[in-house]
Structure formats: structure tokens, C-alpha cells
Amino acid sequence: MNTTRVDWAAVKADFPVLQRMIDGQRLVYLDSANTSQKPNAVIDAMTDFMRNGYAPINRSAYRMAGEATDLFEGARSKVQRFINARSVNEVIFTKNATESLNLIAQTWGRANLSKGDVVVLTHMEHHANIVPWHMLVAEREIELRWIPLTEDGQLDLSNLSSLLDGAKVLSFTAMSNVLGTITPVTQLCEAAHAAGAIAIVDACQYVPHNVTDVQAWGADFATFSSHKMVGPSGVGVLWGREELLEAMPPFLGGGNMIGDVRLDGFTTAELPSKFEAGTPPIVEVIGLGAAVDYLSTIGMANIRQHEMQLTEYALSTLTARYGDDIVIHGPRNVEVRGSVLSFAFRGIHPHDISQILDEKNVCVRAGHHCAKPLMKLLGANATARASFYIYNDQTDADALADALDGASDIFGL
């Protein structure tokens, strides 16, 4: 990876919400795996468009509508380059990664899967990559198989070929939202193809933090959300190989996705409009375009480097300070983990931990992280999770470590 020097203090200063003081204390935002904060560049792009140029896209002749269409399609081109997709036709805007995964299951899945067909998932999937397939189990009687995990929270690929035997789909996360584990995406895509299955990559946690190259992966579909990558909520991306998208039936029906509509039927529009029924989230897509520009200017390789250093610092600081009193799930090696730290602390319930950390303005997630099967495997109903991003630094990790002391005080431990 080619990295360059970045002024991370200046990056932090780009995020106005991080200037906010609550009860005289600064905000320590450690919930970016949940949703990320927004820089001025994104906020300004969206407000500028709404103040000065808001108009419909693709359907009016006046100049302002043309400008809006250019901004919207410009954002699509930015996303295409950001993930190295072959064509803008392969970039579909959805509501979020969840909708993208549902779109795949409901269109490709319904067109290609029938009774007894096998879909392979992993034990570390988010509910968004489980429930859409469960829905097809109910409707189509397909079979689900699960790749298990190793002791340290990586995928156990020792029986991969037998799990994939006869499978039509392998759908897996590129980075676990609970364990932080980064999976061997290219290897998994190759294995899927060797078995005759398609490879779907839930890249929702991966894309915001790493260099993404869907062609190098050799994947068939990938999904991610704008709101985790400093863009606004309300827009997500489905990337798919053009041949597959061409062959799939449409998802939602309505305006924009049609070629022709008659009393006796309809034809679909060309890609990507075919999968974008109705007025899209225009403002949000433009915001996503600004987010991609913002992240690209910093450089994804730099971001990955920064987060590896910060994760290493947080892991060693927490372990040095609390020893066996803190159990941090997932791989210890930051080469194979992102900046997500799910942990158990002195038997205190995660909900109580997050409440007590909030007293110090340290924002973490507490709960099952929409990954209940994984929680069951970890033997927990819930974990507390701190997640770091470009605007976090070592003082934030220190603030987390300090605030945990308060939890011990209250529970008398």
C-alpha cells in the first residue's frame, strides 16, 4: 500500500459535531461502525445543492434539472472509480446495504434459486445478510450452510470445499461489524466460482476503511452504505457485474425504471435505471459523491494505515490497563482486523457500560449489533463495541480506557 502523510488533526477539525461540548466535556465518538459523522465537505455539498440547485434528475428539460442530473450521475462515476467497477452501469443506488442485499435475494435469488439449492453464509454475518436468505428458505425451500469460525474469530475455511459443494451462492462479509475480522475476499470469491457459485460481498464495514477493488476481488456483487463512510444516511450502493444485472428481473416497479409502459405490460429501462424506481435520494447521492471525494483526498491506504495504528494502540492500552478484566473479541493481529473492538468488561452488562461511558461523553454501541447468531457463538446476549474512524486518535482510546474505570466504581468492582 502506498501511504502518504496526513494531518489527522485537520481531518478531525473537518467534522463540526466533534467540536460539540456536552456538560463541558468534548465528544468522544466511538460508534462509527454503527454510523459515521459527517465532514463540512459533505454537509456543504448537500446544503449548497438544496439552496442553489435542487431539481429533479432524468426527467425535465430546464437547465437546473440538467445540472442536477450531472451532479447525480457525477456521484455515480465517483463511486465507480472508488471501488474500481468496470462501468457506471454496475453502480446501483439503493436505500442502504440492507436494501442492496434484499435486492439481490429477491431478484437474482428468486430467478435462480429453487427447492434444495444451497446458499452458503458465515457465522459472522449481519442480520442483513441472513434474514433475506431466511426469507427465501421460507419461500423456496433453499438450504443454508454456514462457514464456522476459528477460536480467534476468523473464518474457519478448513471445510470450505465441502460446504461449497453444490452451492449456488456464497454470501459473506468482507469485515465483521462485531469482531472487526477482515476476511480473505479474493480467496473466497475464487472458491465460490470454482464450485460454480456466485460470490456476494457484504462490504458495508470494509469500504469505508480500506482500498476497495471489486474487479481484483473477482466478486459478482458487493453492497455498502453511504452513512458509514462519512456520507449521509438514506443511500446505499449495490455493485454487480453487468451481465448479472442485465439478466436479473427488476426489483421495485415504478417511474424511472421503465422503458415503456402499456396497458398490457412494461419493459425495463437500461442499467442502472432499471433498478432505481421512483425519485432517488438525490441530495443524499450528491452527499455520497462528496464523501467519496473527501475520503479519496485523504487516501484509503492512509486511512487503513491510521486505523491499524490506532487499533493496535487501543488493543494494547486496554489490555495493559485491565488485563484479564477485559475480553476483546476477534483477532489480535491488526493485519486481519479493522478498527472495531467488541468487548466484555468485568461482567458488567454492555448496556450499563455504555450508560456509564456516556457520562464521560464516550459514545459506544451496546447490544447484539444485528448479529444474534454470532452473539450466541460468543456466549453473550450483547457486547459493548467501540469503533474508530478517521477522526479518532489516541486521546479517544485513552478516554475510553479512563471512562471504563467509572463502570467499576459504580458496580463496586
Added chain:
Amino acid sequence: MPGLEDLYREIILDHYRTPRNRGELAPPAVMAEGHNPLCGDEITIYAQVENGVLVDVKVSGQGCSISQSSASMMSQAVKGKSLTEIQALIHRFKVMMSIEEDSDDAPAVEVKMGDLEALQGVVKFPVRIKCAILSWNTLLQALENASA
């Protein structure tokens, strides 16, 4: 911002550390399971109802200090009470949690909140109200199962 001492009162922590009426009851006792889908808390309430009286109640499951202490205090407060008294108590508790209105047509049954008053502070932390209320809704479900 309200202080954590409003939330983590000593009596709450006592019920959390030493929960009352933990365990299970065999049939003919009825049971109901409650889940908090947001945080993963799970609670199971076992209820033995005889002649309109909750003669025994047990609680199992896992959760945060607020959900577990609320369940413990609730079990103490409802054990041995008539279903009418329990309905009134559930209503009083939900009024205290600001999720039900105090209305004139509420059952005119005297209820004593006792230890439960300690949970008053939860109202100042709106995200925790659902933790406090989980066991109560689960009890309601168990009692419905008992009368079904």
C-alpha cells in the same frame, strides 16, 4: 444531564447483584418470554395462578442492571397478589415510566410501590425505560397465557 446516581440507586444494584425469585416453575405454571430486540436482553417469567391469585412467580434470563433489578423487584411486589391488584400495579408502574397516562378509569385498587419507587430515576434516561419495562410486559403476557 441527570446524574448516574439517579439511575444506579443502591437498592437497584442490590436487586441486580442478588436477584429475588430467580428460577423456573414446572407446569401447570405458565411461562412467557420477553425479548428486547434492540439490546438482546431476554427474560422468562413463570407464573402460577390459582383462583385469581398469583401464588408463585419466577424469573430467568439475562440483561442489564435495570432490566434485571426491575424484574426482581416486580417479582417481590406481585407474588401472592390478586390479578386485579397486579393489573393495577402494572398500570401504576407504567405511569411512573411515563408510558401510560394516569386516568380516572384506572382500577381503583390501592397499590404500594415499595422498592419499585427506586426505579423512578429511569424516566430521566429515556433509552433505559424499555429495559425497566421488559419484565412487566412479559408478566402481562404470562398472565394472559394463564387465562387463555
